[in-house]
Amino acid sequence: MSQSTVLIVGANGQLGSVLTDALRAELGENRVIGSDIKMPKEEKGPFELLDIMDKEQLHRLVRKYQVTEVYQLAAILSAKGEENPKLAWDINMNGLFNVLEIARECNLKVFFPSSIAVFGSHTPRQQTPQETIIHPETIYGISKAAGENWCQYYHLKYGVDVRSLRYPGVIGYQSMPGGGTTDYAVEIYHSAVREEPFTCFLKPDTRLPMIYMPDAIRATLELMDAPEEQLSVRTSYNLASMSFSPSEIYEAIRKHFPAFNIEYQPDFRQKIAESWSETIDDTNARRDWGWQPEYDLESMTDDMIFHLRKQYQ
Numbered sequence: 001m002s003q004s005t006v007l008i009v010g011a012n013g014q015l016g017s018v019l020t021d022a023l024r025a026e027l028g029e030n031r032v033i034g035s036d037i038k039m040p041k042e043e044k045g046p047f048e049l050l051d052i053m054d055k056e057q058l059h060r061l062v063r064k065y066q067v068t069e070v071y072q073l074a075a076i077l078s079a080k081g082e083e084n085p086k087l088a089w090d091i092n093m094n095g096l097f098n099v100l101e102i103a104r105e106c107n108l109k110v111f112f113p114s115s116i117a118v119f120g121s122h123t124p125r126q127q128t129p130q131e132t133i134i135h136p137e138t139i140y141g142i143s144k145a146a147g148e149n150w151c152q153y154y155h156l157k158y159g160v161d162v163r164s165l166r167y168p169g170v171i172g173y174q175s176m177p178g179g180g181t182t183d184y185a186v187e188i189y190h191s192a193v194r195e196e197p198f199t200c201f202l203k204p205d206t207r208l209p210m211i212y213m214p215d216a217i218r219a220t221l222e223l224m225d226a227p228e229e230q231l232s233v234r235t236s237y238n239l240a241s242m243s244f245s246p247s248e249i250y251e252a253i254r255k256h257f258p259a260f261n262i263e264y265q266p267d268f269r270q271k272i273a274e275s276w277s278e279t280i281d282d283t284n285a286r287r288d289w290g291w292q293p294e295y296d297l298e299s300m301t302d303d304m305i306f307h308l309r310k311q312y313q
């Protein structure tokens with residue numbers, strides 16, 4: 001890992017911004033190139049403008065920095081994707097194709113984020129197994145399911161070392177999500193710390209799998225560092241940490257803010273959430289590369305509130 005030069009595509013996003021910092025801390029600032037369609041608010045290291053649909057520019061960056069690993073994080077998420085399915089498909093799929101093609105030509109290692117959105121209402125919702133029914137019902141989920149299979153195809157046919165995780169909803173204080181169905185679980189903390197009431201777009205008992213940012217980042221780095229011969233999944237690994245509903249996260253937050261109020265106004269995202277799993281079986285990740293989450297709802301809530309209080313001071 002010490003000789004890697006990494007390109008992060010989508011480095012301004014919720015996960016990308018935190019992952020870029022984590023990789024810079026591990027590899028050194030100049031070995032991690034951030035890229036996105038806009039410049040970041042704050043430049044902390046090398047950064048390049050990149051539209052992931054522009055394969056030539058991607059190729060130029062790979063050559064310019066002698067990149068050895070690409071994290072392809074640019075995507076349109078589940079709720080936003082439903083507004084313009086064709087655009088979401090184009091961005092999510094062509095972005096991945098461009099990365100896989102260049103990885104094949106230039107012998108790059110690749111990380112592709114998949115999601116619990118690959119599951120659908122025919123998938124078992126409790127302890128969803130690694131190998132199961134994959135009939136996603138959002139364009140985002142369809143693109144992730146297809147993407148997983150393309151990753152495995154490039155690995156089997158061309159030997160590309162591409163690795164992937166099916167992320168649950170990711171919660172962190174450092175960055176805001178955009179356009180997802182699990183976004184409420186970040187927004188609720190901001191409302192609580194600002195001492196404002198919160199309107200939730202899901203029903204109180206809608207349980208979904210979630211993960212705290214430090215665990216999500218550690219899982220990503222551990223998978224990318226794992227010896228190749230230990231990996232048995234080349235589509236995408238199930239990844240579990242915690243599962244909770246809006247009423248449960250509300251109660252956890254109310255221990256810190258007893259006067260905090262919530263109101264429920266479910267919208268189209270309710271149907272998306274109901275098509276996803278409640279809990280995930282991640283036995284393969286635990287067995288193959290030793291995955292073990294550290295945070296639960298209580299410890300995440302303590303940490304989120306501690307950091308957000310400082311941000312809003």
Ligand code: AKB
Binds near residue numbers: 140
């Ligand atoms: C979303 O809600 O769309 C994402 C996801 C679960 O992949 N956070």
